[in-house]
Every structure is written in structure tokens, then in C-alpha cells.
Amino acid sequence: MLCAHCRRSTATPDGTLCSGCAAAAAPAAPAVLPPQPAAGGPGPLPVAPPLTAxxxxxxxxxxxxxxxxxxxxxxxxxxxxxxxxxxxxxxRSPVGLGKAAAVALGAAVVADLFALWSGFLTYDVADRLVGDVFGAVPDADIDRADALYRVAGVLQVVALVVAGVLFLVWFQRVRVNAEVFDPFGHRMKRGWTCWSWFVPIVNLWFPRRIMEDVWDASVPTGRVPHGLINSWWTLWVIALVADRVSSTTYSGAETPEEFRDAVGHVLFADATHLAAGVLAVLVVLRLTRMQDEMARGGPAAVTA
Incomplete structure (x- = not known):
């Protein structure tokens, strides 16, 4: 018997269609759907994007x-x-900034040395003027001492400004690096790294606190002695106070005795500035080396 559909092929023994027509007429298998959450239940959790450095x-x-x-x-x-x-x-590597800051601080130390030399000459002239009742001190000595003193003051201001700018840029860089080494080991906000030097009262201890935190974060063992930092900061604060006192006494000097005493105050301020500058160079060089070794040491330095 022929297929009831195509009328060409023989129908299967148990039906009216041939095998080809029977396969074409078979219903398609239902699609398999993934399991769905129950009504009212939570949906699938979103996948968070990967965190990149x-x-x-x-x-x-x-x-x-x-x-x-x-x-x-x-x-x-x-x-x-x-x-x-x-x-x-x-x-970021602090080596370049550290070298620049150290050189600028060294130049400021040289300017302080020149100021000390000119200050001693001025003090000698002032001391001779105290007992000079017959005009025995030549005017040339007075003019020479005054000219050297003025030149020394200009050199100190220029050197201090240049060194201060480079030091602050370096200080900001090592602070950011220290946050990478130890993000949670800093007591002060990052903005205080520079501004703490210019805000009255807090500039007497905020910069030192920031330096200590940066110092501790830059060594693999955590907290280390702060003898170098404390010595540098003590001399710096003494120099600030001595500057204020010497400026007041110098501007108010009227007699040869008062002028001589004022020059003595300036000499003390210059000496403390010089000592603080030398220690500042050591702080910059040592902290720069510590951070460079910390970075290049990799995980071994962190877990040591």
C-alpha cells in the first residue's frame, strides 16, 4: 500500500505513512529551560567586575x-x-627627588656657613664699636661687615626657598609611597603633608608626626627608633624660635651694646639652622634609601 501522503513510497506495515513522511510529521522535542527561581524568591546574584590595581x-x-x-x-x-x-x-621612585632635595639642603647649609662667617666679622666690629670712644674702628671695616651681612641674608633666603620647595615635593612623594607600603599606618590626612608646615602652632609637631609614620611604613619590620628624626626636629624648632628672637632683638637694637647682643642672637640662630640642615640631609638620604630598598625588595622585604 502506498503512503497516504506522498503516494510514492510504500507505507510502513503498521501505519498509513512511509518512514520519511512519518519522521517529518513527528512533533519537535520541547526546549529544555534552565531552572527558574521560585515566585517571590531572590534572583541570581550579579557578578562583580574584577578589581584591578x-x-x-x-x-x-x-x-x-x-x-x-x-x-x-x-x-x-x-x-x-x-x-x-x-x-x-x-x-614612584623617590631617588631623583631625594637627591635634588639633599643637594638643595646642602646648598642651604653652605649659605648658613657663609652667614656664620660674616656674622662673626660683624660681631667683631660691633664689639670694637662698644669700646670705641675715639673712632678707632675704620669705616671701611664697618661697611665691609655690613655688606657681607646683607649678602649672607639674601643667600640664606634664596637657598631656604629652593630647598623648602624641593623638600616638600620629596616629602609628598615619600608620603604617597608610604601609603602603598602601609595604607592604614598614618595618623594624618595626606593634605597635611605640605600644609602642616605653614599652619601656626600645629607646624611645631604635625610634620614630625607625618615623618614618623612615613618612616615606620618604609621599613619591613614596622616601627623603628626615631632618634634621627627627633634630633633633626628638635634643632629645627629651636632654630625657628631663635629666628624669632634674633629678628626682634636685631630690629630693636639702637646702641652698640644692643647691636652686638643682637648679632650674637643671630649667630646662634644661624648655627642651629646649619645643624638642622645637616640632619635634614641625613633624613632625606636615609628615608629615600629605605623606600627604594623596600620597593625593590618585593614581598621578601614586606614579610621579613
Whole structure:
């Protein structure tokens, strides 16, 4: 018997259609759907995007301190913490800034040495003027001492401004680096790194506190002795006070005795400035080396 549909092929023994027409007429298998949550139940959880070091710590760099290198964006220090408490932080080498700041501070020390020399000449002339009742002190000596004293003052101001700017730029860099090493080990906000030097009263201890936190974060063992920092900061505060006293006495001097005493105060202020400058150079060089070794040491330095 022929197929009732195509009328060409023989129908199957147990039906009216051939095998081809029977297969074409078979219903399609139902689609298998994934299991759905029950009515009113929670839906599938969203998948969070992967955390990258660039999003956690700012723009990546290249090389030893950058994103493609050992440290920075995708490196050892680049991925944690996800939410830095002081804002994005990323490693940058402090070596160049450290050398520049150290050289500028050294120039300020040289200016202080010149000021001390001219100050001793001025003090000698002032001391001779105290007992000079017959005009025995030549005018040339007085003019020479006064000219040297003025030149020394200008050199000190220029050197201090240049050294101060470079020191603050370096200080900001090592503070950000320290946040990468230890994001939660800083008591002061990052903005205080520079502004703390200019706000009255707090400038007597805020910068030292920030320096201590940066110092501790830059060594693998955590907290270390702060003898160098304390010595430098003590001399710096003494120099600030001595500057204020010497400026007041110098501007108010009217007699040869008062002028001689005022020059003595200035000499003391210059000496403390010089000593503080020498220790500042040591602080900059040592902290720069500590951070460079910390970065290049990788995880071994962190876990040591």
C-alpha cells in the first residue's frame, strides 16, 4: 500500500505513512529551560567586575615602580587594599627627588656657613664699636661687615626657598609611597603633608608626626627608633624660635651694646639652622634609601 501522503513510497506495515513522511510529521522535542527561581524568591546574584590595581591605586606606570613592572599597578603592592583610606596611592621612585632635595639642603647649609662667617666679622666690629670712644674702628671695616651681612641674608633666603620647595615635593612623594607600603599606618590626612608646615602652632609637631609614620611604613619590620628624626626636629624648632628672637632683638637694637647682643642672637640662630640642615640631609638620604630598598625588595622585604 502506498503512503497516504506522498503516494510514492510504500507505507510502513503498521501505519498509513512511509518512514520519511512519518519522521517529518513527528512533533519537535520541547526546549529544555534552565531552572527558574521560585515566585517571590531572590534572583541570581550579579557578578562583580574584577578589581584591578589601576582602579585601586590610580594610574599605573612602567618599570620597577610602575604598573607593568614589579611594583605598582599590577605588581606586588598594586592590588591591596581595594579602598585606600587616604585616596589612590601608587609607587614612584623617590631617588631623583631625594637627591635634588639633599643637594638643595646642602646648598642651604653652605649659605648658613657663609652667614656664620660674616656674622662673626660683624660681631667683631660691633664689639670694637662698644669700646670705641675715639673712632678707632675704620669705616671701611664697618661697611665691609655690613655688606657681607646683607649678602649672607639674601643667600640664606634664596637657598631656604629652593630647598623648602624641593623638600616638600620629596616629602609628598615619600608620603604617597608610604601609603602603598602601609595604607592604614598614618595618623594624618595626606593634605597635611605640605600644609602642616605653614599652619601656626600645629607646624611645631604635625610634620614630625607625618615623618614618623612615613618612616615606620618604609621599613619591613614596622616601627623603628626615631632618634634621627627627633634630633633633626628638635634643632629645627629651636632654630625657628631663635629666628624669632634674633629678628626682634636685631630690629630693636639702637646702641652698640644692643647691636652686638643682637648679632650674637643671630649667630646662634644661624648655627642651629646649619645643624638642622645637616640632619635634614641625613633624613632625606636615609628615608629615600629605605623606600627604594623596600620597593625593590618585593614581598621578601614586606614579610621579613
Amino acid at each position: 589601576a582602579s585601586a591605586f590610580g594610574p599605573p606606570g612602567t618599570g620597577a615602580y610602575g604598573g607593568a613592572g614589579t611594583y605598582g599597578g599590577t605588581g606586588i603592592y598594586g592590588g591591596a587594599p581595594a579602598y585606600p583610606p587616604h585616596g589612590p596611592a601608587w609607587l
